[in-house]
Amino acid sequence: MNGSRLKERKRFIFASLAPSGILLLVFSYFSLGYCIYVSFLKWNMLSAPKYLGLRNYAQLFTNPSFWNSLKVTLIYSLVSVPSCIILGILVGMILKNARIGRSFFRVMFFIPVIISMVVASLIWKWIFNPTQGILNYLLVNTGIFGAPDMNHWLKWYNDPNGGALAALLVVGIWKRIGYNGVIFLAGLFNIDQQYYEAAELEGASSFRRFWSITLPLLSPTTFLVLTMEIISALKVSVSPLVLTNGGPIESTNSLVLYIYKEAFESFRMGYASALAVIVFFFILILTVLQMRTTEKRVFYQ
C-alpha cells in the first residue's frame, strides 16, 4: 500500500471511531468523573453549588435511610440471585429435554422477558391488590397458610417487614427466569454429549448425571449468570418505583431508587451523587472479582 492510501486509511479509522468514541467518553467516563466531582458539592441546581468536601459521604454513612436502602438491596439480592439461578437452570433443563415443541416452550418462557418492567409491575400490583386482587382471593379461600385471616392477608403486601419486598421479588424473579433459562440452555448445549453417553453406559442415575456432569460443566455459564444477576439485583429500581414507591416506611427503598428520589424529588444532587459513587464501587468490585475468577476458569476438565 502506498503512502496516500495509508493516510486515507488512517483518516477513515479516525473518522469511524470518533462518533462512538466521543459519545462513550462523554456519557461514561466524563459522566463518572463529573459524578464524583458533584458528590463533593451541595447543589440543588437552582442556586450556585457549594463545596462541601467529604461531608456528603459523612452524612450518608450516618443516615439510617442509607443503611436501610443498603439492607433492602442486599436482602433483595440474597433472595433474588439464588432463585433466579436455580429456576434458570431448571428452565434450561426443561427446554433442553423438551424435544417436542421446544421452540414453543422457549417462546412461552420468554414472554415475560420482553414485557417492560413498568407493565410487569402494574400487572402484579393488580394481582397483589389487597382488596380485589386475585392472589389474596386464592390465599384467603384456600387457607394454605393456616386459618384464613382476612385482615392479615389483605394487608400482606403493605407489610413493611418483608411483605412488600416479597412482592418486588416475585416480579423481579418472574421477569428474569426466561432470560436465564435461555442462557442456561445455550450452556447446556455446549456440554459434550459424550459424557452423558459414557455415564449412561456405566448406569449412572439421572440425578447422578446432573450432579456430576451437568452442574460442574455448566459452571462457566452459572458463574456468568451469577454476576449478571448480582449486578441486576443491585440496580433494582423500576419495580419499587412503580409497585410500592419505596414504601411502606422505606421498606422497599432500594439503593438506585434512593438515588433517584434524592436527586429528582429532593434535588440534593451532591448527596445523590455520593450515593451513586458508592453504588458504582460496589458494582466495580463485583465486576473485577468476576473477571479475575473467569481468568482462572471455573471450568475444569
Place this chain on the structure above:
Amino acid sequence: MKRKITPWRIILYLLLFLIVLLYNFPIFWMISTGFKFSTEIYRYPPSLLPDKFSFDNFKQAWLATPWWRYLINTIIVATVVPILRIILSALAGYALTFKFKGSKIIFLAILGTMMIPEETTLVSKYIIVSKLGWINTYLALVVPMVASAFSIFLFRQFFLTLPQELQDAADIDGCSNARYMMSIGIPLSKSVSITVGLLAFIDIWNSTLWPLIVINNDKLRLVQIALKAFSDDRGTTWNQLMAGCCFVTIPVLILFIILQKQFIESVASTGIKA
C-alpha cells in the same frame, strides 16, 4: 437416541404445558382484565374471564389519554436509536479490526464503559444534558443512547471472522475502506445488525428512569412514562390500567412473535458479554 412415547412422557408434557400456562398467567390476567367492565372489577370473588368480551373498556382507556402520540413518540425514538447505533457501531467495530498505534488501548477503553452502569451516572448525565439545553428534547433521549460498547464489540468480533483475503483483495483493487464497508461489510453483517438493532429497540422501548427524568413535556413523553403517569392518575380503575398495559405491550409482542428467533438469540447473546 430415539425416545418412545410413554404415558409417563405424556403426563410430563401436560405438566410442563400447565407450568408454562401458569407462568404466563399475569399476561392472561392483563388481557382478561382489560376486557372487563368496571362493575366486574369490583366483584368478589373475581371472575377468570370477563362476562362479555367487548372492546368498550379498551376504547375508553384509549380515549382517556393520547396513547397514539406516546406510541408514535416511542416508535420514532426506538427507530432512530437502533439505526444510528448500528451505523456507528459497525464503523467503530470495523475500524477496531485494524492494528494501529493505540488500537488496543482504545478497544479496552471502549469495553471499560460496560463497567459503568447507567444507573450510577443518572444524576451527572442529567446535569450534563441540562447544561447542553437538551431537557425536553429528543436529543436527551437519542444522543446518550446511540453509542454502545457491546454493539461495537459484537461488530468487531464479526468483522474479525471475515477472511483477511477479502480485505486484501479490496486493497489491491484500490477499493477505499468506506466503499468496502458499503459494498461488503454492511451487506455481510446483516445478522449482527439485527441483533444490535433489536437490543437497542428493547433498550429504548423499556427505558424508564432516564426518559422519566429528562422529559417532562407531556407532548414528548414516551409510552412507559405515559403508562406510569396514567397509573398515578387512575390507580384504582384496574380495567383501564390493564388496557393501557395492553397498548404498551402489544406492539412489542407482535414484533416478538414475528422475529422470535432473532429476539431470543439477540438477548441470549448478551450472555457472552462478560
